[in-house]
Amino acid sequence: MAKGDKQSPIEINSKDVKHDSSLSSWHASYDPGAAKTILNNGRTCRVVFDDTFDRSVLRGGPLTEPYRLRQLHLHWGSSDLHGSEHIIDGVKHAAELHLVHWNPKHGNFAGALKQPDGVAVVGVFLKVGKTLKPEMKRILEEIENIKTKGKEAPFLHFDPSILFPKCRDYWTYHGSFTTPPCEECVTWILLREPIEVSSDQMAKLRSLSKNGENEPLCPLVDNWRPPQPLKGRIVRASFK
Numbered sequence: 001m002a003k004g005d006k007q008s009p010i011e012i013n014s015k016d017v018k019h020d021s022s023l024s025s026w027h028a029s030y031d032p033g034a035a036k037t038i039l040n041n042g043r044t045c046r047v048v049f050d051d052t053f054d055r056s057v058l059r060g061g062p063l064t065e066p067y068r069l070r071q072l073h074l075h076w077g078s079s080d081l082h083g084s085e086h087i088i089d090g091v092k093h094a095a096e097l098h099l100v101h102w103n104p105k106h107g108n109f110a111g112a113l114k115q116p117d118g119v120a121v122v123g124v125f126l127k128v129g130k131t132l133k134p135e136m137k138r139i140l141e142e143i144e145n146i147k148t149k150g151k152e153a154p155f156l157h158f159d160p161s162i163l164f165p166k167c168r169d170y171w172t173y174h175g176s177f178t179t180p181p182c183e184e185c186v187t188w189i190l191l192r193e194p195i196e197v198s199s200d201q202m203a204k205l206r207s208l209s210k211n212g213e214n215e216p217l218c219p220l221v222d223n224w225r226p227p228q229p230l231k232g233r234i235v236r237a238s239f240k
């Protein structure tokens, strides 16, 4: 699959994007009670949600049905100058937050991975500014407890929609997971407006380790995949 013609991430060039006035706005209605745990799996920091029923859902935008929130995770660099997976008009952001949702009409997540309309991932860019993002504090404070690979901690009462920027403009295209086996089952919804975090908050993210507790220290950084060939795909914009 990783050699398919609908791979992610991609570079987005505004001049090649098509404004689609038929694209509606997207809506996330998340139940804070669905948040369960936060985990360092050695590749990223992931927050897992209860997705056993339509409890936290994403609807609208390019989606024709509601998709259930399953997990969120991030990709970041070894410096503030890079780290995002998608690149916009040549700009690399310091990090990229992914909220992964799946289409319950396919029965379960494993089934959804096999379908072109199985998964929807909302991508939010993180840029470094002077101000910190208070809404990121919950996740970053928990990092102390999941420093090494395999560490997991309870993560309750959290509504990730507080992380969204004010502006709801987005790009959308059909692609894949950015980690192997890179199934081509993802409708990407990339938010145009980055959220601002502080350099200290980015440093906190970079303090995670790839290694297990009693193994040599290996910083968890640069967990992003480089851009993949567009192969003729059209990227649509909800905005002019």
Ligand SMILES: Cc1cc(C)cc(S(N)(=O)=O)c1
Binding pocket: 098, 100, 121, 176, 177, 178, 179
């Ligand atoms: C590891 C991983 C799992 C899942 C479900 C999704 C992704 S991504 N980066 O494509 O959003 C990565």
Ligand SMILES: [Zn+2]
Binding pocket: 073, 074, 075, 098, 178
């Ligand atoms: Zn991701």
